[in-house]
Amino acid sequence: MNMHGIEKIISLISLIMAYMIATTLSGSFRAWVAYQFGDDTAEELGFMTLNPLVHLDFFGGILLLFWGWGWGRHVPINPHKIYGRYRHIKIALAYLSNSFAHIVMGTVSLTLLMFVFGKKVLFLAIPMVYTGTLLQSDFANAYPEASSIAISLGLIGIALLFLNVLLAVLDFIISMFRLFTLIFLQENETFNKYKDIFTIVIPMLMILFLINPLRRFVIILLFSVGEIVVNLFGGI
Numbered sequence: 001m002n003m004h005g006i007e008k009i010i011s012l013i014s015l016i017m018a019y020m021i022a023t024t025l026s027g028s029f030r031a032w033v034a035y036q037f038g039d040d041t042a043e044e045l046g047f048m049t050l051n052p053l054v055h056l057d058f059f060g061g062i063l064l065l066f067w068g069w070g071w072g073r074h075v076p077i078n079p080h081k082i083y084g085r086y087r088h089i090k091i092a093l094a095y096l097s098n099s100f101a102h103i104v105m106g107t108v109s110l111t112l113l114m115f116v117f118g119k120k121v122l123f124l125a126i127p128m129v130y131t132g133t134l135l136q137s138d139f140a141n142a143y144p145e146a147s148s149i150a151i152s153l154g155l156i157g158i159a160l161l162f163l164n165v166l167l168a169v170l171d172f173i174i175s176m177f178r179l180f181t182l183i184f185l186q187e188n189e190t191f192n193k194y195k196d197i198f199t200i201v202i203p204m205l206m207i208l209f210l211i212n213p214l215r216r217f218v219i220i221l222l223f224s225v226g227e228i229v230v231n232l233f234g235g236i
Contacts, residue, residue, distance in 0.1 A: 037041075
């Protein structure tokens with residue numbers, strides 16, 4: 001096996017580890033938030049756990065192996081079990097909890113990378129996060145003094161950053177569509193008549209047109225927050 005093949009395997013292992021962390025934490029957090037607001041659907045189905053096997057999605061995992069990104073199992077929310085004061089706000093928070101969890105994980109990943117490797121890690125992270133291309137050789141060349149373990153952990157950190165940015169945006173788009181239909185279109189006869197078509201076509205169009213600008217926004221947001229945190233707690 002040549003070096004290119006070895007690097008592909010290392011990149012894939014990093015992505016798989018990042019995928020397990022990202023989907024497990026975001027899925028369990030979504031189940032926990034829904035449970036706090038009165039919806040025990042996800043909790044009864046066993047999603048409020050940190051067992052990665054519960055949160056792995058078959059098709060999302062296959063896509064990860066062949067395309068370099070994937071998603072976890074869908075954690076269901078029953079909005080009819082969420083009631084009381086500020087009901088709509090609670091429902092919105094439950095639906096958007098995935099995106100919040102991914103943004104927090106992305107921020108933590110970037111902050112740790114900057115603490116360990118310095119701000120110049122941004123020059124490696126930015127292109128990798130945009131393209132999803134994880135190159136251990138680039139990391140090793142940029143930090144020749146670092147150990148192989150540190151390089152491997154750094155690559156996992158960038159994989160976490162890449163996946164969390166992507167999943168934060170995808171979850172946000174899909175959750176906003178579901179919230180909009182729940183609040184404004186639930187009683188609409190035309191929507192209900194063609195619901196199966198709308199729930200597939202419209203989110204796909206939204207993803208097609210919104211994913212890139214939203215990814216850029218989230219990346220800029222995370223990098224800005226990460227730099228502020230590093231400057232506050234021992235600037236590098």
